[in-house]
Amino acid sequence: xxxxxxxxxxxxxxxxxxxQPLATTTGETVExxxxxxxxxxxxxEAKMSVENLDVYxxxxxALKGVSMDIPExxxxxxxxxxxxxxxxxxxCLNRMNDRISSARIDGSVRLGGQxxxxxxxxxxxxxxxxxxxxQSPNPxxxxxxxxxxxxxxxxxxxxxxxxxxxxxxxxxxxxDELVERCLRDAALWDEVSDRLDDNALGLSGGQQQRxxxxxxxxxxxxxxxxxxxxxALDPIATAKIEDLIDDLSEEYTVVIVTxxxxxxxxxxxxxxxxxxxxxxxxxxxxxxxxxDPNSERVEDYISGKFG
Amino acid sequence: MAGASETDTQLVEQETTETDAVAGVAIGLSAVxxxxxxxxxxxxxxLTGTIAGVQTVTLLGGLLTALGVAVIAFGVGSRFGYVxxxxxxxxxxxxxFGAAVPWIVVxxxxxxxxxxxxxxxxxxxxxxxxxxxxxxxxxxxxxxxxTLPLGALLGLxxxxxxxxxxxxxxxxxxxxxxxxAITAEFFIPVATLFTTLYGGWASAKAYGGFGARxxxxxxYVLVYLNxxxxxxxxxxxxxxxxxxxxxxxxxxxxxxxxxxxxxxxxGVSVTLPVSVPFVMNGVALFNDFQGVLPAIVGTVWLxxxxxxxxxxxxxxxxxxxxxxxxxxxxxxxxxxxxxxLWSTPxxxxxxxxxxxxxxxxxxxxxxxxxxxxxxxxxxPLVVITSREAMLSVPDEYRxxxxxxxxxxxxxxxxxxxxxxxxxxxxxxxxxxxxxxxETAPILLTMAGGTFIPGSQTVDVIGGFQxxxxxxxxxxxxxxxxxxxxxxxxxxxxxxxxxxxxxxxxADEFRWATAxxxxxxxxxxxxxxxxxxxxxxxxxKHT
Numbered sequence: 001x002x003x004x005x006x007x008x009x010x011x012x013x014x015x016x017x018x019x020q021p022l023a024t025t026t027g028e029t030v031e032x033x034x035x036x037x038x039x040x041x042x043x044x045e046a047k048m049s050v051e052n053l054d055v056y057x058x059x060x061x062a063l064k065g066v067s068m069d070i071p072e073x074x075x076x077x078x079x080x081x082x083x084x085x086x087x088x089x090x091x092c093l094n095r096m097n098d099r100i101s102s103a104r105i106d107g108s109v110r111l112g113g114q115x116x117x118x119x120x121x122x123x124x125x126x127x128x129x130x131x132x133x134x135q136s137p138n139p140x141x142x143x144x145x146x147x148x149x150x151x152x153x154x155x156x157x158x159x160x161x162x163x164x165x166x167x168x169x170x171x172x173x174x175x176d177e178l179v180e181r182c183l184r185d186a187a188l189w190d191e192v193s194d195r196l197d198d199n200a201l202g203l204s205g206g207q208q209q210r211x212x213x214x215x216x217x218x219x220x221x222x223x224x225x226x227x228x229x230x231x232a233l234d235p236i237a238t239a240k241i242e243d244l245i246d247d248l249s250e251e252y253t254v255v256i257v258t259x260x261x262x263x264x265x266x267x268x269x270x271x272x273x274x275x276x277x278x279x280x281x282x283x284x285x286x287x288x289x290x291x292d293p294n295s296e297r298v299e300d301y302i303s304g305k306f307g
Numbered sequence: 308m309a310g311a312s313e314t315d316t317q318l319v320e321q322e323t324t325e326t327d328a329v330a331g332v333a334i335g336l337s338a339v340x341x342x343x344x345x346x347x348x349x350x351x352x353x354l355t356g357t358i359a360g361v362q363t364v365t366l367l368g369g370l371l372t373a374l375g376v377a378v379i380a381f382g383v384g385s386r387f388g389y390v391x392x393x394x395x396x397x398x399x400x401x402x403x404f405g406a407a408v409p410w411i412v413v414x415x416x417x418x419x420x421x422x423x424x425x426x427x428x429x430x431x432x433x434x435x436x437x438x439x440x441x442x443x444x445x446x447x448x449x450x451x452x453x454t455l456p457l458g459a460l461l462g463l464x465x466x467x468x469x470x471x472x473x474x475x476x477x478x479x480x481x482x483x484x485x486x487x488a489i490t491a492e493f494f495i496p497v498a499t500l501f502t503t504l505y506g507g508w509a510s511a512k513a514y515g516g517f518g519a520r521x522x523x524x525x526x527y528v529l530v531y532l533n534x535x536x537x538x539x540x541x542x543x544x545x546x547x548x549x550x551x552x553x554x555x556x557x558x559x560x561x562x563x564x565x566x567x568x569x570x571x572x573x574g575v576s577v578t579l580p581v582s583v584p585f586v587m588n589g590v591a592l593f594n595d596f597q598g599v600l601p602a603i604v605g606t607v608w609l610x611x612x613x614x615x616x617x618x619x620x621x622x623x624x625x626x627x628x629x630x631x632x633x634x635x636x637x638x639x640x641x642x643x644x645x646x647x648l649w650s651t652p653x654x655x656x657x658x659x660x661x662x663x664x665x666x667x668x669x670x671x672x673x674x675x676x677x678x679x680x681x682x683x684x685x686x687p688l689v690v691i692t693s694r695e696a697m698l699s700v701p702d703e704y705r706x707x708x709x710x711x712x713x714x715x716x717x718x719x720x721x722x723x724x725x726x727x728x729x730x731x732x733x734x735x736x737x738x739x740x741x742x743x744x745e746t747a748p749i750l751l752t753m754a755g756g757t758f759i760p761g762s763q764t765v766d767v768i769g770g771f772q773x774x775x776x777x778x779x780x781x782x783x784x785x786x787x788x789x790x791x792x793x794x795x796x797x798x799x800x801x802x803x804x805x806x807x808x809x810x811x812x813a814d815e816f817r818w819a820t821a822x823x824x825x826x827x828x829x830x831x832x833x834x835x836x837x838x839x840x841x842x843x844x845x846x847k848h849t
Contacts, residue, residue, distance in 0.1 A: 099709060101633060127712035134710075138703035140722055141846040151711035154721065199847060212707070219711055 038068065038283045040270060047072040047223060047253045048093060048130075053107035055088050055097065055278075062088045063278040065107075070223075075245060075254045077268030077286065079261055081301070085278035086257045090225050093255065094130035095123060111223075128155065131221035135228045137208035139200035139215070144192055147200045147211060148179045151219040178218060185251075186214035187244050206237025213244065224248060226256040230263065242267050261302060265290050273298045326381070326390045330514035333377045334528060337507030340370050340499060341532060348496035349543050354475040364475050364491075367499050368468025374506045375461030381513045382454025386447075394517035398452035403445040405508075406456040409501065411437035413463065420479070449517045457509040464502045468495065507532060545825070552822025555815030559584045559596035585819055589760045599820055601759040605674065605789040606827055608765060609753070610743050612678030613685050614735060620682075621689025622724075622731060628690075629697040630719055642694075648687035656684045657748035665752060668786055674765055675785040677753035681745060685738040692734025696727035728842040736835035743828045749794040765789045792824040 046069035055063035063085040070076050078086040088097065095116060097103045109116040116126060128151075139147050152158040158171045158178070165172075179196065183189040188210040192203070200211055209229055216224055226245070230238040245254055245267050258264050264271055265286060272283040275297055282289055282298045293299045346352040347363070354363050361369075384390040414436025419429035440456045447455070467473050477491040508525045515524030561582040579587075588598030624641075632638050660680030668675050700723050708718040765784045773781075799817045 094710065096706070096710060099706075124712040124714065127710055132710035134703065134706060136703065138701070138707045140704060140707065141726055150708075150721070151713065154711070154713040154717045201847070215707075215711070 038272075038280050040069070040283045040285075042069075042071045042270070045072050046070060047112065048255075049108075049110045050089075050092075051108040051110075053089070053092060053105070053109065055085070055092060055106075056104045057100070058102045061278060063092075066274075066278075066280045068272055068280060068283050070253065070255060071270070072253050073249060073251070074269040075249045075256060075267055077264035077271045078255065078257045078274060079259070079264045079271060080274035081276055082259075084274040084276050086272075086274045087227055088278070089274070089280075090132075090227055090255060090257050093223070093225055094127050094132055095121075096132065098123075124155070128219045129221055130223045130225060131216035131219065132225045133209070133212050133216055133227065133229045136232045137205055137212050139203070139208050139211050141199065141201055143197045144183075144200050144203075144211060145175070145179050145196040147215050148182050148218050149175045151215065152178060155219065182214040182217045183211075185217050185248070186210045187240065187247070188214055204237070206233050206240060209233060209237070209241060210244065213241075213248075221252065223253040223255065226254065228257050228259060231259060238263070261290075273301065275301060326384070327514065329377060330381055330510050333374055333381070333510030334507060334514060336370060336374045336377070337503050337510060337528075338532075340367070340374065340503040341507070341536070343367060343370075344496045344499035344503060345536065345539055345543075348493075348500070349547070350492070354492060354495060362475075364468050364471075364473075364495060367495065368465045368470075371461050371465030371499065371502060371506070372469060373465070374503075374510070375458045375463075375465055377458075378454045378461065378506060378509045378513065379458035381510070382450050382458065385450035385513070385517070392450055392513075392516040392518070393520070394449035395519075396448060397446070398444050398449045400445065402453050403441045405505070406444040406460075407437040407441040409460055409505065410440035410456065413460070449521075450513075453512050453517065453521075454509050457505045461502050461506045464498055504529070504532060548818070548822050548825055551818035552820075552825075555812070555817075555819025556583070556585050556822055558815065558819075586823060589764060597816070599759070599792065599795060599823060601764040602790040602792045602795040602820070603823060603827060604764050605753070606743060606791040606793075606824070608674060609677050609681060609749070609791050610739055610831060612674070613681035613742055614739065616679060616682030617685035617689050617738070618731075618735060621686050622693050624690045625693035625697055625731075626719055626724075629694055630715065630723065645687040645690045649691060652747075653684060653745050654747040654751075656680055657751035659683070660748055660752035671786070672752055672754040672788040673786045674753060674789050677749055677791070678785075680748045680752045681742045684745070684748065685735075685742050688738040688741075689731070689734055692737070693727065693731045696730025696734070697723055699730065700726045725842070726846060729839045729846070732835055732839040732842060736832060736839070739831045739835065740828060743831060744793050744824070746793040746797045749791050750797070753791060753794070754788045759790045759795065792820060792827060796820045796824060 049069040051067045053063055053066045054061070066085075066089060078089060080086050091097045092105060092109055093111075093116075097105060105117060107117070111126070111130065115121075140150060142150070149158055149160070152175075153160070158175050160170050160172050160175055164170045180189060180193075183192065188207060191207060192198075192211075200208065203211060209232075213224075213229075229245075230241045233241065242263065245256065248254055249269070256264075256268065268286045270284060271286045271289040273281050273289060273293075273295075275281045282293055282295045284294075289298070290302060293302060343352060343358075344367075347354060347367075352358065352363060356363055358366055381390060385392040385394065411433040413433075415429045415433030417436075418424045418432030419426060422432075424432070443456045444452045446452070473491060473495065475491050475495075477494070479489040479494070507528050511528035512521040512525040515521035559582070562580070584596035585598040586603060587600055588596060589601050590597045628638050628641060657680060660676050664676040664679055665672060704722045704726065705718055708722050709715075713721075765787060796817065799813070799820060
């Protein structure tokens with residue numbers, strides 16, 4: 001599956017999107033909030049590129065003209081004080097904000113060159129390719145095995161239902177292979193391999209969060225969005241998650257929101273700093289952002305003068 | 308060590324002393340009296356009889372007096388320092404009002420009846436006596452305030468019983484226009500019950516040494532006595548029906564191979580090894596023993612049909628309201644409407660069935676009309692409880708599922724509904740409890756009679772027939788009038804004595820019908836609770 005990274009690219013909808021009007025792009029009006037500090041030049045391809053993204057919740061302008069490109073197979077950290085729009089930004093990447101009825105989104109988000117915000121986007125396909133892990137661990141009240149197999153089953157990739165078993169077409173073996181692979185990738189296999197049929201709610205918080213990561217891997221995503229994945233966990237569980245993120249970045253593109261600046265400095269390749277008001281203030285290599293930020297506000301924030 | 312022990316004693320609970328034992332005995336006495344009063348109220352203990360060789364009323368009076376004396380002795384002993392306690396300066400306003408209420412009653416009754424004064428004066432007299440009790444409770448230190456007025460009340464009640472002022476044959480004819488009378492059978496248990504509650508409260512406070520700890524003990528005893536009495540009332544109610552119903556139910560029971568009627572179970576004809584005529588027969592002229600089989604079968608089918616109709620509709624409506632409709636005016640209106648429907652009197656539903664359904668189903672009362680009417684009655688509760696259950700499914704599950712690219716409907720089916728099922732089942736259990744006992748809608752839509760012949764037992768499964776014209780399936784059994792237990796019970800009672808010749812002992816027959824109704828409803832409960840347990844287990848320990 002991972003070789004076939006752009007199944008939609010061949011379909012032609014996105015490559016010829018010049019005739020498709022983009023969702024109202026109002027680049028000129030927000031140009032002044034962008035400056036050279038947020039232009040991050042990197043080698044290689046941009047996995048996702050965001051241009052002039054504005055998000056409104058009712059009258060609240062939550063995200064103001066954000067443009068940033070996310071490089072492939074790396075860890076991008078989004079940091080900033082509470083309410084600065086970093087989670088909002090993250091949830092735009094897989095259109096989870098669609099689920100909030102008051103949210104209005106202007107701008108362009110491209111995944112591998114294809115516009116995400118246009119009519120006819122297949123949300124199922126988008127969210128399969130852009131997975132998400134949430135702040136608090138949220139496994140389903142089902143067995144560990146069922147949790148992992150849930151996504152592929154619902155997408156019709158695995159069939160272990162009664163009818164399939166009766167017709168001797170059950171994919172139980174494929175399912176078990178998938179479960180093992182995902183749990184190994186999420187560094188959880190050794191801890192739960194003997195109790196795959198136990199309820200996932202019986203796991204510890206850290207294990208639950210790794211199970212959620214494993215569940216996210218089960219649909220073979222290209223990008224994994226993480227919304228403060230370790231904020232509800234103790235330091236040891238956090239360290240495990242951080243190690244896991246490091247491993248995952250070899251295969252996947254990881255975008256992680258975090259409150260914890262040390263965590264961002266430890267695990268990320270590049271860091272974007274959002275500040276109150278929903279602006280992207282600085283974006284660059286993590287070392288550069290933390291050691292020698294261009295913006296004074298960012299320097300104040302990082303050194304703890306405000307936040 | 309010696310120096311430390313002094314501070315220790317304040318932390319460590321004091322050992323049980325003789326005085327504590329007195330208070331403990333007083334609490335035990337209250338419990339005994341409470342149980343006796345409940346038993347007397349339900350005539351399990353005869354007021355005119357004796358217990359352990361003592362007249363019941365005398366025994367109650369003696370125990371009450373002893374309890375009152377013990378409570379007062381403890382309080383006064385504490386006031387003069389014979390008993391080590393930790394009282395507050397005052398027993399508080401709540402205790403004051405608590406003591407004033409029974410004394411108002413006592414004062415009013417004495418001025419009106421014993422002194423023979425006019426009602427206006429007696430109201431005044433009651434208020435004066437109540438105010439004195441209030442002052443005696445609130446003004447002195449807590450140990451006296453929370454024992455003296457209540458102890459005196461107990462002692463007074465006990466003496467009234469002991470001296471025979473109110474004896475087992477006492478009747479108070481109320482002189483008003485209504486023909487009401489308060490008899491000893493009612494008054495003595497109730498008075499004992501209430502005064503005992505006060506006695507238990509006061510002695511529990513004393514046992515705790517007054518103060519914060521004493522109040523805690525008092526509340527503890529009151530809460531426990533309350534819980535105990537509720538359970539006891541429930542138990543007594545069920546036991547009462549069982550005791551009365553068993554003789555009729557077991558009339559003509561036979562055990563042994565080949566004694567029972569022939570039944571077809573899954574296509575195999577079996578002769579049951581047990582014969583219980585009451586639940587296996589209808590009523591017929593030449594039956595040795597008569598029974599209520601048609602009504603039992605009717606009730607079961609009625610509930611099954613109503614549930615089959617209401618659950619899919621109700622759960623579907625709840626899915627729409629919680630998952631698809633935006634929360635706004637529309638959902639609010641639906642919410643108000645469903646709540647209103649649930650509190651609509653059942654006779655109104657019955658009338659709807661009578662006026663709307665019956666003309667559409669062959670112009671006669673039928674099982675189908677009853678099923679649909681009761682289904683509509685059940686529907687609002689299923690909607691309300693399913694909605695609550697789905698709202699309480701955490702949004703995190705929905706987010707997690709959506710983030711995997713799973714569609715909304717699949718999320719609802721695979722995550723939301725399974726998590727909400729125990730709540731939905733709870734709603735159905737509650738609703739079935741209500742509709743299985745409904746009489747009025749059945750009266751209007753399904754009818755039946757006082758005594759139903761066995762031939763009227765509906766055979767819904769066997770009633771399906773294929774026809775040559777649309778809709779190609781017909782089921783005459785659904786369109787026949789049949790009976791259900793609550794309606795038959797009502798018909799039996801309203802038929803009065805004249806019906807008795809047919810069934811031998813009509814009273815036994817009625818009680819047995821009531822018992823069978825209770826058993827049928829409880830079996831539905833049992834099924835529901837087992838289902839809920841199953842679904843909960845699925846969620847918690849897969």
